[in-house]
Amino acid sequence: MIDYDFQDIETRWQQKWADEGTFEVSEDPGRPKYYCLEMLPYPSGDIHVGHVRNYCITDVISRCKTMRGFNVMHPIGWDALGLPAENAAIKRGIHPEQWTRQNIASMKRQLQRLGFSYPWSREIATCDASYYRWNQWFFLKMLERGIAYRAKAPVNWCPSCLTVLANEQAEGGACWRCKSTVEQRDMEQWFLRITAYQDELLEDMKQLPAWPERVLVQQQNWIGKSHGAEVDFPLEGGQAIRVFTTRIDTIWGATFMVLAPEHPLVDGLLAGQADAAPKREAIGRLRAQDRRARLEGKLEKEGVFTGRYATNPFTRERIPVWVGNFVLMGYGTGAIMSVPAHDQRDFEFARKYALEVRVVIQPQGERLDGATLPAAYEGGGLVVNSGPFDGLSADVAIPKMAAWAQEQGIGKPTTSYRLKDWLISRQRYWGTPIPVVYCAQDGVQPVPGSELPIVLPPDAPFTGEGGNPLEKVPAFVDARCPKCGGAARRETDTMDTFVDSSWYFYRYLSPRKDDGPFDAAAVQYWFPIDLYVGGIEHAILHLVYSRFWTKVMRDLGLVSLDEPVTRLFPQGMVHRDGEVMSKSKGNTIAPDAVISRYGADTLRLYILFAAPPEMAMEWSESGIEGPHRFLQRVWRLLDRHAEAFAREPLAVMPAQLPPGATELRRKTHQTIEKVTRDVEERIQLNTAVAALMELANELYRLEGEVAAGAGRPALREALETLVRLLNPFTPHVCEEMWRRLGHDTSLAREAWPVSDPAVAREDELELAVQVNGKVRGRVTVARGDSEESVRARALAEPRVAEQLAGRQVVKCVVVPGRLVSLVVR
Numbered sequence: 001m002i003d004y005d006f007q008d009i010e011t012r013w014q015q016k017w018a019d020e021g022t023f024e025v026s027e028d029p030g031r032p033k034y035y036c037l038e039m040l041p042y043p044s045g046d047i048h049v050g051h052v053r054n055y056c057i058t059d060v061i062s063r064c065k066t067m068r069g070f071n072v073m074h075p076i077g078w079d080a081l082g083l084p085a086e087n088a089a090i091k092r093g094i095h096p097e098q099w100t101r102q103n104i105a106s107m108k109r110q111l112q113r114l115g116f117s118y119p120w121s122r123e124i125a126t127c128d129a130s131y132y133r134w135n136q137w138f139f140l141k142m143l144e145r146g147i148a149y150r151a152k153a154p155v156n157w158c159p160s161c162l163t164v165l166a167n168e169q170a171e172g173g174a175c176w177r178c179k180s181t182v183e184q185r186d187m188e189q190w191f192l193r194i195t196a197y198q199d200e201l202l203e204d205m206k207q208l209p210a211w212p213e214r215v216l217v218q219q220q221n222w223i224g225k226s227h228g229a230e231v232d233f234p235l236e237g238g239q240a241i242r243v244f245t246t247r248i249d250t251i252w253g254a255t256f257m258v259l260a261p262e263h264p265l266v267d268g269l270l271a272g273q274a275d276a277a278p279k280r281e282a283i284g285r286l287r288a289q290d291r292r293a294r295l296e297g298k299l300e301k302e303g304v305f306t307g308r309y310a311t312n313p314f315t316r317e318r319i320p321v322w323v324g325n326f327v328l329m330g331y332g333t334g335a336i337m338s339v340p341a342h343d344q345r346d347f348e349f350a351r352k353y354a355l356e357v358r359v360v361i362q363p364q365g366e367r368l369d370g371a372t373l374p375a376a377y378e379g380g381g382l383v384v385n386s387g388p389f390d391g392l393s394a395d396v397a398i399p400k401m402a403a404w405a406q407e408q409g410i411g412k413p414t415t416s417y418r419l420k421d422w423l424i425s426r427q428r429y430w431g432t433p434i435p436v437v438y439c440a441q442d443g444v445q446p447v448p449g450s451e452l453p454i455v456l457p458p459d460a461p462f463t464g465e466g467g468n469p470l471e472k473v474p475a476f477v478d479a480r481c482p483k484c485g486g487a488a489r490r491e492t493d494t495m496d497t498f499v500d501s502s503w504y505f506y507r508y509l510s511p512r513k514d515d516g517p518f519d520a521a522a523v524q525y526w527f528p529i530d531l532y533v534g535g536i537e538h539a540i541l542h543l544v545y546s547r548f549w550t551k552v553m554r555d556l557g558l559v560s561l562d563e564p565v566t567r568l569f570p571q572g573m574v575h576r577d578g579e580v581m582s583k584s585k586g587n588t589i590a591p592d593a594v595i596s597r598y599g600a601d602t603l604r605l606y607i608l609f610a611a612p613p614e615m616a617m618e619w620s621e622s623g624i625e626g627p628h629r630f631l632q633r634v635w636r637l638l639d640r641h642a643e644a645f646a647r648e649p650l651a652v653m654p655a656q657l658p659p660g661a662t663e664l665r666r667k668t669h670q671t672i673e674k675v676t677r678d679v680e681e682r683i684q685l686n687t688a689v690a691a692l693m694e695l696a697n698e699l700y701r702l703e704g705e706v707a708a709g710a711g712r713p714a715l716r717e718a719l720e721t722l723v724r725l726l727n728p729f730t731p732h733v734c735e736e737m738w739r740r741l742g743h744d745t746s747l748a749r750e751a752w753p754v755s756d757p758a759v760a761r762e763d764e765l766e767l768a769v770q771v772n773g774k775v776r777g778r779v780t781v782a783r784g785d786s787e788e789s790v791r792a793r794a795l796a797e798p799r800v801a802e803q804l805a806g807r808q809v810v811k812c813v814v815v816p817g818r819l820v821s822l823v824v825r
């Protein structure tokens with residue numbers, strides 16, 4: 001049944017590539033460069049199919065680009081610090097480093113079995129002191145510039161991971177790693193001042209036209225720049241309450257105010273009132289409610305009237321001041337103007353306590369009434385019941401009202417951001433030690449650069465009883481103050497591992513350099529990264545931090561670029577039985593077993609063929625049979641002709657060819673065009689594979705007709721072209737076939753075929769592509785293209801693909817010569 005011995009072929013070629021250093025690269029000013037990067041894996045123990053998908057995409061692009069004459073950098077490394085290693089240490093009594101190194105070794109073997117084209121001499125692991133010393137070096141530079149600083153702040157504490165988390169890692173109140181509910185604590189921590197770059201991070205998105213819109217939107221939302229206004233509401237008897245609002249256009253509808261239970265003014269407001277004591281008690285109860293639940297508005301709205309009034313500075317009306325559980329200190333000013341008609345939280349509160357709901361924004365063509373309104377109307381429209389501002393549209397009213405407040409001296413336009421500084425302290429062992437010491441006399445002192453690296457002590461105890469193991473290693477903690485020479489205590493916090501991944505792609509360029517983090521000339525040659533492939537889940541954490549890091553490095557004079565990555569390509573996930581494949585669901589597939597049964601080439605081809613690379617792919621056992629059979633077919637075809645071609649001298653293509661040979665040549669040259677475009681420009685690898693399958697079919701169909709006689713050179717051309725174009729996808733079997741065709745060069749460095757447009761030309765048709773009945777794009781196909789190929793083209797058309805993102809195609813009808821109709825859900 002098995003026609004070719006993939007096991008023998010694959011191990012043999014992997015060995016040969018390794019022996020000959022086939023994928024090792026260096027700077028070569030004579031060739032255009034191409035830096036093709038994938039997100040480095042965390043060494044958790046096994047490579048899973050999700051990794052394989054990511055790395056297959058970059059491997060095909062890298063191999064294709066190399067054949068196209070580019071000098072390609074396609075490195076790999078290990079994101080090797082972090083909590084799982086430490087947890088494994090506690091659970092199994094194995095040192096984090098040992099656990100990590102074992103996993104790296106086994107995952108490396110798995111990657112090598114897949115035949116990826118890595119320059120292994122550039123492999124890095126972030127747990128090497130020779131790597132993380134540069135984290136420490138960067139930290140000291142940032143400390144000097146005030147970008148790194150220490151401050152007491154309310155922080156997110158994960159009670160399960162026993163460490164603090166960055167805001168980005170505690171979104172929605174859950175730990176990003178273990179999903180535990182995060183608690184709030186006040187602690188002294190180290191921060192990186194990413195907020196100093198918030199405007200630039202937003203502005204420079206203009207330099208990223210080849211990043212997917214959805215990633216940029218996520219980053220934009222994360223930075224959360226909003227234009228608003230601050231306005232003072234005077235209290236009876238003096239003082240004023242300052243509020244921040246993004247909807248000053250609704251201020252004429254502010255019929256009461258709400259303060260956070262923690263607001264410092266609350267006590268004073270209650271002073272002297274007869275019933276102050278029960279009110280204080282009720283407010284105390286609000287304050288004790290879970291902060292996270294309050295923030296998310298999950299709790300029933302509750303409040304206490306303070307008995308005091310303020311003045312709405314626009315309407316000049318007297319409005320009651322309440323305390324409410326849905327207002328928090330630390331967000332805005334801890335006080336809000338309540339506009340129940342146009343804010344749902346305020347609306348619920350107002351209905352509960354029978355407070356006035358006054359409509360001041362009317363949507364086009366409607367007449368809302370505050371008395372009967374079923375829910376807040378939060379959209380735009382025309383300003384009404386707002387004195388001199390009546391009749392303006394809400395967008396226009398916002399800057400006008402803010403300007404008016406400024407003229408009156410009662411407020412001003414402001415800008416606020418959601419982004420907070422990056423908290424990098426972690427109270428755990430398996431991370432980069434933060435290079436400072438604490439001296440009783442001199443306070444915080446940076447460790448001199450000459451003492452780097454501060455290395456993790458190998459003998460820390462992993463008890464699982466909480467606390468940082470580093471604190472229990474006197475030889476580590478006891479340090480000397482660089483200023484006075486006296487005894488000092490070494491910092492035991494380690495850095496967030498997202499520091500490691502913020503700049504690793506620079507280190508690949510000079511991985512063994514020991515007098516600097518990277519070689520500037522190498523960066524000059526290789527940067528920016530031309531293509532970065534990885535999971536969409538990194539849209540905000542890693543991909544914001546690494547943009548920030550590059551900007552800091554630029555300001556330190558280390559690099560001369562603003563943005564590290566030109567094109568970002570998030571690959572789709574791998575599903576199985578309709579669910580995302582994941583370790584926790586127990587539905588993962590081990591590539592090793594698949595490779596043993598079908599070979600690495602088949603696995604690669606299957607993963608690339610099963611779905612467009614940016615869309616989710618459903619893993620199916622039966623699906624892998626098709627690509628496997630395809631490779632067998634190609635192998636048999638070649639087996640019939642290779643020996644003869646290897647012996648024959650290369651024949652000149654005759655000017656006049658029999659009809660079958662003309663047809664075959666046309667298909668060959670069309671396939672070159674299609675595959676080149678699909679791989680190099682569009683990263684539509686599935687349609688490229690489909691085109692190669694068509695070429696193989698055509699070879700089968702015309703083989704008998706052209707094998708002998710004047711058409712024979714066309715057969716050879718088609719066969720060799722097929723092998724060369726297929727090489728990036730299934731490199732082992734292609735190398736073997738190439739060898740059997742009589743070549744003694746490695747295909748890895750063989751030239752990519754070039755198409756002759758005159759040969760490829762054919763009648764073409766334009767088909768409309770409908771999505772749910774609407775024309776969303778057009779595709780050009782050749783007359784006689786298979787339905788399968790037309791369908792694949794339609795799905796890959798960028799404007800159609802946009803419509804399909806995140807949805808499922810439930811039906812696809814090809815009306816030959818006219819249109820493709822897709823039904824999606």
Ligand SMILES: [Zn+2]
Pocket residue numbers: 158159160161162175176177178179180
């Ligand atoms: Zn956790």
Ligand SMILES: [Zn+2]
Pocket residue numbers: 439440441442443481482483484485486
């Ligand atoms: Zn000192």
